Amino acid sequence: MALVSLLEIFIAFTCFLIFHFFLIKKKQHRPFLTNWPILGMLPGLLPELPRVYDFITDVLEGGNLNFLFKGPTLGGLDMLFTVDPANIHHIMSSNFANYPKGTEFKKLFDVLGDGIFNADSELWKDLRKSSQSMMSHPEFQKFSLATSLSKLEKGLVPLLDHVAKEKLVVDLQDVFQRFTFDTTFVLATGYDPGCLSVEMPEIEFARALDDAEEAIFYRHLKPEMVWKMQRLIGVGGELKLKRAHAVFDRVCSECIASKRDEISRGSDNISSSSSKDLLMSFINVDTTKYKLLNPSDDRFLRDTILSFMLAGRDTTGSALTWFFWLLCKNQEAVARIRQEINTNLLPGNKTDGSVSYDSDSFNPQEVKKLVYLHGAICESLRLYPPVPFQHKSPTEPDVLPSGHKVDANSKILFCLYSLGRMKSVWGEDALEFKPERWISESGRSLHEPSYKFLSFNAGPRTCLGKEVAMTQMKTVAVKIIQNYEFQVVEGHKIEPAPSVILHMKHGLKVTVSKRCCA
Numbered sequence: 001m002a003l004v005s006l007l008e009i010f011i012a013f014t015c016f017l018i019f020h021f022f023l024i025k026k027k028q029h030r031p032f033l034t035n036w037p038i039l040g041m042l043p044g045l046l047p048e049l050p051r052v053y054d055f056i057t058d059v060l061e062g063g064n065l066n067f068l069f070k071g072p073t074l075g076g077l078d079m080l081f082t083v084d085p086a087n088i089h090h091i092m093s094s095n096f097a098n099y100p101k102g103t104e105f106k107k108l109f110d111v112l113g114d115g116i117f118n119a120d121s122e123l124w125k126d127l128r129k130s131s132q133s134m135m136s137h138p139e140f141q142k143f144s145l146a147t148s149l150s151k152l153e154k155g156l157v158p159l160l161d162h163v164a165k166e167k168l169v170v171d172l173q174d175v176f177q178r179f180t181f182d183t184t185f186v187l188a189t190g191y192d193p194g195c196l197s198v199e200m201p202e203i204e205f206a207r208a209l210d211d212a213e214e215a216i217f218y219r220h221l222k223p224e225m226v227w228k229m230q231r232l233i234g235v236g237g238e239l240k241l242k243r244a245h246a247v248f249d250r251v252c253s254e255c256i257a258s259k260r261d262e263i264s265r266g267s268d269n270i271s272s273s274s275s276k277d278l279l280m281s282f283i284n285v286d287t288t289k290y291k292l293l294n295p296s297d298d299r300f301l302r303d304t305i306l307s308f309m310l311a312g313r314d315t316t317g318s319a320l321t322w323f324f325w326l327l328c329k330n331q332e333a334v335a336r337i338r339q340e341i342n343t344n345l346l347p348g349n350k351t352d353g354s355v356s357y358d359s360d361s362f363n364p365q366e367v368k369k370l371v372y373l374h375g376a377i378c379e380s381l382r383l384y385p386p387v388p389f390q391h392k393s394p395t396e397p398d399v400l401p402s403g404h405k406v407d408a409n410s411k412i413l414f415c416l417y418s419l420g421r422m423k424s425v426w427g428e429d430a431l432e433f434k435p436e437r438w439i440s441e442s443g444r445s446l447h448e449p450s451y452k453f454l455s456f457n458a459g460p461r462t463c464l465g466k467e468v469a470m471t472q473m474k475t476v477a478v479k480i481i482q483n484y485e486f487q488v489v490e491g492h493k494i495e496p497a498p499s500v501i502l503h504m505k506h507g508l509k510v511t512v513s514k515r516c517c518a
């Protein structure tokens, strides 16, 4: 009898141990990066590169929002990955002065020279204040809206009509990049490169931007001496970057020369669009107010307009692409947006059931009423932030709210893509596309703090083009959703490309049909 009891106890105890082992194992299950001697964690990360964003998301979800990555010895790649909103708030706002862009950032993004993205301290303040004042001017806002509307009517609509009529397959990512490239180029320089047309011409400058972004991404993963050596020899991405650099220099210098020429020939020769763009505004900037800006130096103008072109083209193009892909998968959301457009837009904004896109009668305030559309765009930006990561470096040692000690000049990486997917930040349904997440019970738009919704950055360096971008995206969305249906080509693979901007690796291939009731 005693023997039976002992056996029972033994079996129960063994069961308990097995159960306990698996329970603990399950709890602790997370992607694991071995820290190898000399090579650090790089060997574990490299095979994950094709799905690097999702891999880091898994690591951070398992690592309680923070993860200390160890790079190869002397490679200078050690960094703290964080998506902890308290850390983000601390770095971007409360202790902002201790986290400038710094020399490391400037080295990686050297192609942008001394433009606003690379600038710090007093130069950054002058660039920021002057840009803010130019972009908030009512004339600039009218110009920006008119540019978007005109490109929509004269570029995007004819192209989509053509694709629908000829039953072609089109890459929507390419289409939106062309759309935002043209509009941003006009805002930055006053000239329209005509990239968006039925012929889809190859534009050297646009290709150069793509190459530069990819090469800069890989610089983040290589020890400095490696990419510097590649640059010296002129191989791989570094060679492409060098060529891209030359294209930027040449095209910007042509625009600057042409603008200076227009000015020297007198006001009669300046077209109306050419008088409101940022290049013209920076040439005429008040240097008594912004003492560190030097508009007589072509280099200053080149760095300034190039930064704006990068800021506006790729971000908004990427945002539109992911947004329409999410809509293709969520027809219920499409139906709700259509219903919202029909009930909310004023009759004055409609001609035979569609919104009028004449820039004199179109009122951007009207699209602000579209709360569900706003939620759908925010939701897309949360899941697919066009700028998927950002890095920071403290000038002085610091202790983050998470308890992590960071040395001066150490690297901290905000993973924006992962932040939008953290269950502890956004709830158990974090991976779902739910525009209603952004709507309050009373039907108004819900605001989320920027250290949680970081897609437009946070603190004093918040994106200057947020309003321009939101209005542009809503205008495009209303027109397209009312008039067209997209169908993603069967079997087409969607995955993010490794780059500093969240592009789709294989584009977004769709067929287009025109809605008969539009």
Ligand code: HEM
Residues within 6 Å of the ligand: 116, 117, 128, 131, 187, 308, 311, 312, 313, 315, 316, 319, 385, 386, 387, 390, 454, 455, 456, 457, 460, 461, 462, 463, 464, 465, 466, 468, 469
């Ligand atoms: C969906 C569209 C956009 C997104 C998601 C976005 C996102 C961002 C982010 C994350 C930053 C911080 C980058 C960094 O500090 O490294 C930023 C900065 C900036 N953005 Fe945007 N952006 C968008 C559109 C635009 C547009 C259309 C413009 C201008 C026409 C613009 C102008 C700027 C500028 C000038 C800065 C630098 C601000 C500073 O450093 O003080 N952005 N943006």
